[in-house]
Amino acid sequence: MATAGLTHNYFELFNLPADYDLDLTELSTRYRTLQATVHPDKFANATDLERRLSMQQSALINEAYQTLKNPLLRARYMLQLKGVDLSVESSVSMDSGFLMQQIRLREELEQVRSQKNPEAKLLVVAKEIEQAIAEQVVVLTGLFKEGNEKKLPQIADYVRRMQFMVKLQQETEALEEELIS
């Protein structure tokens, strides 16, 4: 038998259906219940062996929770479970509409610093990015629901788009940090 927990995928760990449309409140409730079972604080008084296992399990549950909670990481993880690894993908083809949007958002982001009210402008860009990600989540939810192997390339396409958006989002956050400090 393999080491505890490792035999389960993250969904099985929380005993939740492997569905992209995940009940996040239920996930966090179950997360807290699991941590209450395995967290190192519950084993402070236990043997070295139990403490080591507890730390490993607790770390695994944290990782699983962080992955499932986040729409991009969850999508990538679900693809990975189906044998699609986006990190080794090389050829990326994007439709022109999406590319244009990317270019425009990037340009706007670059111009933020020179604006009269950079924080307000940044907020506008950040809102648009947030909106775009929310829409991608909706599309992905639909695609995953169809549960069709043939849809996998299309799902992978959308996940890549989301990656671009999340990257942009991280850049807006870095810029925000620059502006507040």
Add this chain to the structure above:
Amino acid sequence: MALIQISEPGKSAAPHQQRLAVGIDLGTTNSLVATVRSGMPVTLQDENGRSILPSVVRYLANGSVITGEAAKKAAIIDPLNTISSVKRLMGRDIADINASSGDIHYEFAETGSPAPRIKTVAGNVSAIEVSAEILKQLKHRAEQALGGELTGAVVTVPAYFDDAQRQATKDAAKLAGLNVLRLLNEPTAAAVAYGLDKKAEGVHVIYDLGGGTFDVSVLRLNRGVFEVMSTAGNSTLGGDDFDRAIANWLKQQAAISSNVDQSLVRQLIQKACDAKEALTDADSVTIEISDAANGISWHGTLTRDILRGLIDPLISQTLLPCKRALRDAGITRDDIADVVMVGGSTRVPRVRELVREFFGREPLVDVDPELVVAIGAAIQADILVGNKPQDEMLLLDVIPLSLGIETMGGLAEKIIQRNTTIPVARAQEFTTFKDGQTAMSIHVVQGERELVSDCRSLAKFELHGIPPMVAGAARIRVTFQVDADGLLSVSAKEQTTGVASSIQVKPSYGLSDSEIEHMLRDSMSHAEQDVTARNLREQQVEADRVILALQAALKADGERLLSTDEIRQVQSKLEMLQKTRQGNDHAAIKRAIDDLNQASTEFAARRMNESISSAMAGHKLDDFGR
């Protein structure tokens, strides 16, 4: 929750005996120790009824050491041998210290190593040793008050402390002879004291401005679970800086040259601190400075308005981390249930004013801001030591600063982002740069900046014996593990051959285990026997723990989870340990424990696996009576 019982093996030995555990707030200016007595958390007092121990240590020429109030009083007459605010030096090298704050009142020895050692009449001492003196004093106070040896202690650290500072604190506690149950973040400790007191729910902000450090944490409280959503801060900013700003103003007003002796500097700082405290209630305060040796006699008035001009820039520096913490937690000001003030420096009315303005609400100050951290630590210590097996409290904390390693071009590649919940383990693969490369140097850094030179260097280690391959063919997997104390360990393994390398991250200016052992030896009267006796006792305690835990586990689940053959194997190692335990050979006991652990790892893993499944299988959270 049935399976938690495996974590309480000692209980069957002495079911009614309360174990002695304390929480210690090791502060920049003041330290405290607290415990839970008859279910009530209380701070422990010295023979004069004082809870607060000034974090000041004085070294005398005869080698003796004075700690606390008496040392603080001597600061003016003996400034060079009286060490205060040593917390600012923890986990820091001389370059950091010179860069961070100008006025350090003592002299550093030229030791050729980056670890700062302070010159005193009793010899050179490190920040870790000075901190250990404060901890020893608190340990002594606790053992006097509680009438027995402590089982363990929870020691608090600023949430924004990096790995080097945490490691230094843990080393100091070990050196003081404390069994550290957990390093606990100060704002989290405050939240525990506050939350349990108020039965609070929802999102809380803890604003913790101490003598030398500032932390802000955003926590979500939900039925006994304290989930830290984000933390930010500044580990070189605190009320000490207010005093310094006032002291500089005094210097200007009294036309004192910047080149004066340490005794006068200490006097000015003391006057500044007194004035600051007086202005908590009064609108203005009269200050007198007289120093015959320097021919100075001056008196004047400090008003709240002048004070405001001096400290506003400092208080503003705390508001940036507040913004960042809210953003990292993904919340706005409207989501906050309460803002709680912690730390002695939040007594300054102007701090409260600016915090109120920033958060748009009245901050809570009803729990004593100076005692609350120690109280929270005591509550957690009581639970960790096993006095409250049914307690549902759970603390989920985060790392304050991202961890990464150096890649080509001096860039830092982040492996674990700041505000990730701990414990956490994460691995990343790297490869070789040149054909035939057989070694790889791994440089671990902590911080948010892109360039390695702007981050804190935690450790460097080398992985040797990589089989020669073409560039890019080797697969070196580097695993970062941060435990529940927020302490990092790193291991690296070449995947194709299995060459492994592992280190406990220790900064070059920390203490090695052998140094700690050496210092412990020095501090004991009968060095050799004491260390041997101590080792033996430690191994015996662990042996008893293992035996009891395994017997209980076998009884509960042995037949269900193990084959007859597996049970026989575990049993034989168990009997071996029981036999070895009777002897006096600590190394043999340790070997027997390791053997038994090896034989029972699979069993323990299956049990934990089962506890996870049963916690989730078809149950709703309410089924657990939470």
